[in-house]
Amino acid sequence: MPQRTDSFDLGGLGLTTGEGRRLDLHAGHNPLLLSGQRYTVEPLSLPVTLDVSRMTAGGYALRLRFEARVAGPCMRCLAAADPIVAVDAREVDQPGGGEELDSPYVSQAELDLRGWVRDALALALPSQLVCREDCAGLCPVCGEDLNLAGCDHGHEREPDPRWAKLRELRLE
Numbered sequence: 001m002p003q004r005t006d007s008f009d010l011g012g013l014g015l016t017t018g019e020g021r022r023l024d025l026h027a028g029h030n031p032l033l034l035s036g037q038r039y040t041v042e043p044l045s046l047p048v049t050l051d052v053s054r055m056t057a058g059g060y061a062l063r064l065r066f067e068a069r070v071a072g073p074c075m076r077c078l079a080a081a082d083p084i085v086a087v088d089a090r091e092v093d094q095p096g097g098g099e100e101l102d103s104p105y106v107s108q109a110e111l112d113l114r115g116w117v118r119d120a121l122a123l124a125l126p127s128q129l130v131c132r133e134d135c136a137g138l139c140p141v142c143g144e145d146l147n148l149a150g151c152d153h154g155h156e157r158e159p160d161p162r163w164a165k166l167r168e169l170r171l172e
Helices: 113-124 162-166
Strands: 005-008 020-027 032-034 037-042 046-054 060-073 084-093 110-112
Touching: 005 113, 020 113, 032 060, 032 113, 046 113, 060 113, 084 110, 110 113
Parallel strands: none
Antiparallel strands: 005 110, 020 046, 032 037, 037 060, 046 060, 060 084
């Protein structure tokens, strides 16, 4: 198993202005907690591609790319879901460049790779993790899995409560 990198020393690359380097690393990560459900990220040590470029005035332009499988319950029907999520994230760290050019993952030429992987993955996730694109979910009345129930699944509608007094009327 390749060595895992949680933080990376950008200064140790010794890049000059305009120079860049592509690095293939293995980053650690934590399980995700979404909507109160725990989702695991596979593989345990994610192979990531990190592109580092040295900018003028001493900053860094960074690009992070990887793919991960996120496994956990489907957000519609609670069956197993395990989509593959592709991540392509970019960061810029330019000292003195203002808040927009100050990366939260770079501190004194030290890159917090684990934190960036976690946040980039969370931002790349679809709005709902589902077992399949056409997942019908659960019936809101009885809780049956609509993927298995078939198209004839249904319930009698409750009468409109505004008409309740008319049902009490006896015409004899």
